Amino acid sequence: MSLPYKLAQTAYIKLVLHVLKYPSQAVNGVLLGKASARGSTDPVEIIDAVPLFHSQLALAPMLEIALAQVDKSATEQGLCIVGYYQANERNNDNEFGPVARKIAERIHSNCEGACALLIDNSKLNKLVSAKPPLVVQLVTRDSSRSWKIAAVESALTLQEPTATSLLADYAREGRHKRIVDFQSHLEDISSDWLNPDIMN
Amino acid sequence: MVSKTQTLKDLEDALENGASDTGTIQKFLRMVRELRVRRSELVSQHGAKLLNSRLLGEEERWLVHEQVCVAALDCQDLEVAVQCLKKLKAKFPTSIRVGRLRGMALEAQGKWEEALVHYEKLLAESPANANIMKRKVAVERARGNTHKAIEALNEYLDSFMSDVDAWAELGDLYVENLMYKQAAFCFEELITAAPHNYLNHLKYAEVLYTMGGAENVRNSRKYFSAAVDLTGGDSLRALYGLWTATSAIKALKGPKDPEDESPLGDLASKQIVALYKAGCPAKAKIVEACVEDR
Numbered sequence: 001m002s003l004p005y006k007l008a009q010t011a012y013i014k015l016v017l018h019v020l021k022y023p024s025q026a027v028n029g030v031l032l033g034k035a036s037a038r039g040s041t042d043p044v045e046i047i048d049a050v051p052l053f054h055s056q057l058a059l060a061p062m063l064e065i066a067l068a069q070v071d072k073s074a075t076e077q078g079l080c081i082v083g084y085y086q087a088n089e090r091n092n093d094n095e096f097g098p099v100a101r102k103i104a105e106r107i108h109s110n111c112e113g114a115c116a117l118l119i120d121n122s123k124l125n126k127l128v129s130a131k132p133p134l135v136v137q138l139v140t141r142d143s144s145r146s147w148k149i150a151a152v153e154s155a156l157t158l159q160e161p162t163a164t165s166l167l168a169d170y171a172r173e174g175r176h177k178r179i180v181d182f183q184s185h186l187e188d189i190s191s192d193w194l195n196p197d198i199m200n
Numbered sequence: 201m202v203s204k205t206q207t208l209k210d211l212e213d214a215l216e217n218g219a220s221d222t223g224t225i226q227k228f229l230r231m232v233r234e235l236r237v238r239r240s241e242l243v244s245q246h247g248a249k250l251l252n253s254r255l256l257g258e259e260e261r262w263l264v265h266e267q268v269c270v271a272a273l274d275c276q277d278l279e280v281a282v283q284c285l286k287k288l289k290a291k292f293p294t295s296i297r298v299g300r301l302r303g304m305a306l307e308a309q310g311k312w313e314e315a316l317v318h319y320e321k322l323l324a325e326s327p328a329n330a331n332i333m334k335r336k337v338a339v340e341r342a343r344g345n346t347h348k349a350i351e352a353l354n355e356y357l358d359s360f361m362s363d364v365d366a367w368a369e370l371g372d373l374y375v376e377n378l379m380y381k382q383a384a385f386c387f388e389e390l391i392t393a394a395p396h397n398y399l400n401h402l403k404y405a406e407v408l409y410t411m412g413g414a415e416n417v418r419n420s421r422k423y424f425s426a427a428v429d430l431t432g433g434d435s436l437r438a439l440y441g442l443w444t445a446t447s448a449i450k451a452l453k454g455p456k457d458p459e460d461e462s463p464l465g466d467l468a469s470k471q472i473v474a475l476y477k478a479g480c481p482a483k484a485k486i487v488e489a490c491v492e493d494r
Contacts, residue, residue, distance in 0.1 A: 059406045062437065098378060
């Protein structure tokens, strides 16, 4: 049975802003939070998101560096890496592909309750509508070790129901221009991939 | 002297802050064409106003029509695109360049098959037309047919072997499809074509490292070092690569190579920490802990 997941506003907004910043590219990142104790069915709390890359997701070296640093930084905040997120390049591509599975599997090997979020590109154009939908889909690992989009929508809930409308406001004001991922940090060392001010 | 990129940025800012006089728009469009950059939103938003302006001479008028048409297609503004296309077709009825735009209009409507048929027709008239061949690649990419896109790009490179952008695109496509060996070949070509561009060395090294195996990892370090060398130790990405490859080589099982023991890893980690202390002190502690871990 799959665990329930609670997605905090900060995590949701950061990851979608990352997707909006690079509309024609595949992007990925990791989710930070608190895993539930072994054997418990308490929800996994996804508290924050760290944007990683916006091109060449299938190359290993910088991913290794990024994961090591994010992991250290999360530990300092009393959190751990509880998941992975990805947006595919093409609008109608809703597959959790081989690269995504590989990275998610790796995160899962360190955190048993780890999940993944796949951005539903087809919903992005409704992001700033009157009733913005949730644009991520929960992907979980089943007992046969395959990653599948969760059939039960209720398995993923927003911690703050206002998250979608706040995100719409941020998207309207163009806040996605300010989001920074690990890849841009490699090009400009002063850019902080923790994006501490993005919610202020 | 003000650089062209700065001029472009100033014009962009002016337009975003409400300027809408044809003079500014004309200058902006010229800059975009000259620098070969993509500013589709602004071009399609303002360019339409310029189409009938008296400011434009005969030659520039048609260049602007083409430019606005492409930008409008990018932004899914079919109405403006079709309007430009009609006028261009009336003016240049047999032009392949205009034919290409018509194909792009079909693409913008998701009519992939029709677009491909149209491009084949144009290629029958003008075989090995680089721009049309490239559109075929774009169509296959856009509809997610990566293997067909790879095929089309290879076909293109048979005729235009010296097109480095195409080699780079092919390499990226192979990486996306996890065909690392084929990707490595493309980046080898790129290194030969442009040996002083550190990005090619870096990409090649990252591909080799991802492939794994003792020989590839050892080789990757050589190319990471070249990238560090070419950037004078300023590229964080190259330094991280050099450090990771060196650590991975240390951890290799099996027969050792005399070159495995190398001071390069330590040099890289020292330089990495120095860059952080100067440019991003808040992260220095975490990074230091990470690069000392292994």
